[in-house]
Each structure stands twice: as structure tokens, then as C-alpha cells.
Amino acid sequence: MFKSIAIDGPAGAGKSDVSDILADKLNFIHVDTGAIYRTVAFYFKNKKDRLDETFVCSKLNNVFIDVKFDDNRQKMLLGGVDVSDKLRSDEISKIAAKISQFRCVRNFLLPIQRGIAKSNNVIMDGRDIATVVLPSANVKFFLTASLEERAMRRFKQLKSKNVECQYDEILSSIRMRDRNDLDRANSPLEVSKDAIFFDTTGKTIDEVIEFLMFEIKKVIN
Numbered sequence: 001m002f003k004s005i006a007i008d009g010p011a012g013a014g015k016s017d018v019s020d021i022l023a024d025k026l027n028f029i030h031v032d033t034g035a036i037y038r039t040v041a042f043y044f045k046n047k048k049d050r051l052d053e054t055f056v057c058s059k060l061n062n063v064f065i066d067v068k069f070d071d072n073r074q075k076m077l078l079g080g081v082d083v084s085d086k087l088r089s090d091e092i093s094k095i096a097a098k099i100s101q102f103r104c105v106r107n108f109l110l111p112i113q114r115g116i117a118k119s120n121n122v123i124m125d126g127r128d129i130a131t132v133v134l135p136s137a138n139v140k141f142f143l144t145a146s147l148e149e150r151a152m153r154r155f156k157q158l159k160s161k162n163v164e165c166q167y168d169e170i171l172s173s174i175r176m177r178d179r180n181d182l183d184r185a186n187s188p189l190e191v192s193k194d195a196i197f198f199d200t201t202g203k204t205i206d207e208v209i210e211f212l213m214f215e216i217k218k219v220i221n
Contacts, residue, residue, distance in 0.1 A: 003028070003121045003220050006129035006137035010189060011093075011177045012150030013143045014200055014208065015125035017157075021209050023123050026216070029072050031116050033126035033133070034096070036109055038087040039065050039076045041095035048095065057104035065109075067116060089163060090173060097177050100127075101184040127181060130192035139219050140195035141212060149201050150174055 005028070007015050016032050023030035043063050044051060066077040076084045086092075099105050113133050116122060124133065130140040145153075151171040158165045181189035191197055196215055200208050 004137040007125040009143035012154040028121040031124040128187040145201040
């Protein structure tokens with residue numbers, strides 16, 4: 001029986017970085033569901049003026065996504081082309097934030113996410129993993145941090161990858177993303193009743209990892 005760990009939380013909470021480290025320690029596969037949504041967003045990059053729900057839903061059958069793992073590292077392929085390094089711009093973030101609210105998009109990607117968990121030990125992070133995608137996950141976490149700290153983390157992450165960005169723009173984008181995630185009709189951001197809530201504001205990544213590993217070892221040996 002394969003094991004699964006669900007990590008939810010708002011944008012910039014550090015879910016992806018934490019999941020990478022935990023996956024290495026546990027020899028699990030880290031499934032970054034945000035990257036999967038961003039891959040769909042990348043498909044619609046040149047159609048930004050037509051991102052209404054009807055149009056997006058009508059084009060999903062033309063979106064061919066593959067999720068590959070190279071030495072347990074996730075690679076995103078769109079139409080057979082690796083687009084992994086093109087998904088972290090603020091432009092793609094904004095498109096992903098919009099289309100991820102559409103039920104058709106969420107339904108389109110749900111079997112892809114669940115399929116990976118059926119055949120691998122996974123750490124899966126996103127917005128609704130514990131509540132929708134993997135409601136029977138062995139361990140569930142909800143990570144958060146202050147808005148300002150999350151914006152600064154995202155700013156540093158993008159700078160480290162030589163992505164042009166401005167802190168104020170990222171702060172505004174995450175504030176809007178928070179509002180959209182909480183208010184949207186389809187899979188709004190919420191804390192699963194059986195999730196472990198952890199505010200990482202002011203915490204080092206080592207402190208976060210130590211806490212999560214302690215909780216994981218209570219359940220997964």
C-alpha cells in the first residue's frame with residue numbers, strides 16, 4: 001500500500017520547498033500540483049484575452065500534459081515538450097490563479113494527480129489536496145505564514161532563478177490570490193478538519209522540516 005502526505009496552504013507558504021526536502025528524506029515523490037496547473041496556464045499564455053470559463057473548458061481536450069519524474073524530480077511536459085523551467089513567472093501565476101477556479105480545469109487534472117498517488121509514495125502539495133484530491137492521505141498538513149513573509153519568500157525564489165520581478169507586485173498578486181482562493185466556488189482554500197496546522201512565520205526551513213518530520217514519523221515508519 002502506497003503512502004501519501006498532503007500539504008496545503010496559501011501561495012508562498014513554502015509548500016514546494018518543504019515538500020522537496022521531505023521527499024528526499026523519505027524517498028517519496030514530490031508532486032507539485034501547482035506546476036500542473038501552471039502547465040495548463042502556459043498553454044493559454046497566448047490566449048490571455050479569452051480566459052473566460054467557456055473558452056477554457058472548450059479547449060482542454062487540446063491540452064496534452066505529462067508528469068514525469070527524473071530521479072524523483074518532477075518534470076512537466078506540454079505536448080511532449082518540457083516546459084518545467086517556464087512556469088514560475090508572475091504572468092503564468094496570474095493565469096493559473098484564474099483558470100484554477102474553473103470546475104472543468106479541476107476535474108480535468110484531478111485524475112492525473114490521483115493517478116500518481118495510486119502508484120507511488122507521494123508528498124503532494126497544493127490548495128485542496130487534503131480536502132479533495134487525497135482525502136484519505138496518511139498525514140495532512142496546512143502550512144501558512146504572514147502575507148509579507150510569503151511575498152518575500154516568493155520574491156527571493158524568483159530572483160534566485162533570475163526571473164525579473166518586483167516585491168510590491170508579488171505582494172499585491174499574493175494578496176489577490178489569497179482572496180480568490182478563499183472566495184472561489186470550486187475547491188476554496190480551507191483547512192481539512194484532520195490536518196495539522198502550522199504557521200511558519202519567522203521559522204527557518206530547518207525548523208519547519210523538524211516539526212513536520214516529527215509528525216510524519218508518528219504515522220509513517
